[in-house]
Amino acid sequence: MGIAVVSGSASGIGAATRKRLEADGDKVVGIDIRNAEITADLSTPEGRATAISQALEACNGRIDRLVLSAGLSELHPLHLVVKVNYFGAMALLDGFREALKAGSDPSAVLLCSNSARMTSFEGNPFIEMLLEGDEARACAFIEESKNTFLAYAGGKFALGIAMRRRTPDFGAAGIRLNAIAPGPTKTPLLAEIKEDAVRTAGLEGLPNPLGRYATAEEIAASIAFLLGPDASYVHGVVLYADGGIDAALAPDRF
Numbered sequence: 001m002g003i004a005v006v007s008g009s010a011s012g013i014g015a016a017t018r019k020r021l022e023a024d025g026d027k028v029v030g031i032d033i034r035n036a037e038i039t040a041d042l043s044t045p046e047g048r049a050t051a052i053s054q055a056l057e058a059c060n061g062r063i064d065r066l067v068l069s070a071g072l073s074e075l076h077p078l079h080l081v082v083k084v085n086y087f088g089a090m091a092l093l094d095g096f097r098e099a100l101k102a103g104s105d106p107s108a109v110l111l112c113s114n115s116a117r118m119t120s121f122e123g124n125p126f127i128e129m130l131l132e133g134d135e136a137r138a139c140a141f142i143e144e145s146k147n148t149f150l151a152y153a154g155g156k157f158a159l160g161i162a163m164r165r166r167t168p169d170f171g172a173a174g175i176r177l178n179a180i181a182p183g184p185t186k187t188p189l190l191a192e193i194k195e196d197a198v199r200t201a202g203l204e205g206l207p208n209p210l211g212r213y214a215t216a217e218e219i220a221a222s223i224a225f226l227l228g229p230d231a232s233y234v235h236g237v238v239l240y241a242d243g244g245i246d247a248a249l250a251p252d253r254f
């Protein structure tokens with residue numbers, strides 16, 4: 001039995017991952033803004049600090065598996081999307097590094113998105129602000145731009161890059177680090193997006209080779225694979241679990 005920490009554990013993919021890890025024998029410490037062992041608002045530095053210190057206490061300073069699933073769709077105020085999806089996730093990843101190092105075959109998975117590669121974000125100043133950790137500038141920039149796609153998909157792109165940049169350091173500490181890029185997954189976040197007619201049309205306009213959306217349990221199964229012994233040599237990967245949408249959009253690159 002191991003010890004897992006899951007952010008966003010109250011709903012959707014985080015809740016399904018929690019159930020899956022518990023079924024596999026882990027003790028899970030959930031972090032969420034509601035209905036979790038640790039209630040914390042990951043949009044604020046204070047909330048992140050509370051989440052980290054309380055989780056470290058609950059786990060006695062040792063974490064075997066970490067899943068960072070807390071997130072907001074782009075229908076929320078854009079500075080909050082950036083604060084939760086990028087800065088909240090990165091604060092927890094870095095804040096739990098030493099506890100992961102003390103864990104047994106430790107690994108972490110970040111929640112990216114298949115939308116992260118639907119356009120080219122390379123060289124975008126907003127992405128640079130995220131990667132530099134400049135939260136105030138990134139939030140001001142995104143509110144000014146009102147660019148919802150950049151806030152959500154660009155933030156997920158930066159998350160994937162930030163994860164890959166950490167692979168030498170985390171690898172040297174014995175911690176495997178990967179991300180998962182789900183396609184549309186039937187959760188409350190997707191239900192919220194589907195209330196918006198323009199976004200629903202955008203989603204339905206995507207090629208969809210498997211012809212359906214994922215369940216949260218399917219994404220949790222891919223996360224469990226990345227966390228577990230069958231992925232013992234998988235490090236620095238963004239795994240697309242999107243029913244082939246990315247491949248259909250960009251068949252000639254990988």
Ligand code: NAD
Pocket residue numbers: 007008009010011012013014031032033034040041042043068069070071072073084085111112113114181182183184185186187188189190
């Ligand atoms: P969800 O809305 O079902 O769950 C998100 C969880 O994050 C909720 O429990 C919520 O309370 C928590 N959360 C939100 N703001 C928070 C805050 N300030 N502090 C702490 N917790 C907070 O969404 P989901 O679909 O399960 O999404 C999980 C992750 O997967 C997100 O990072 C999302 O971007 C990503 N994702 C989802 C889809 C999809 O189609 N559902 C696709 C690609 C990526």
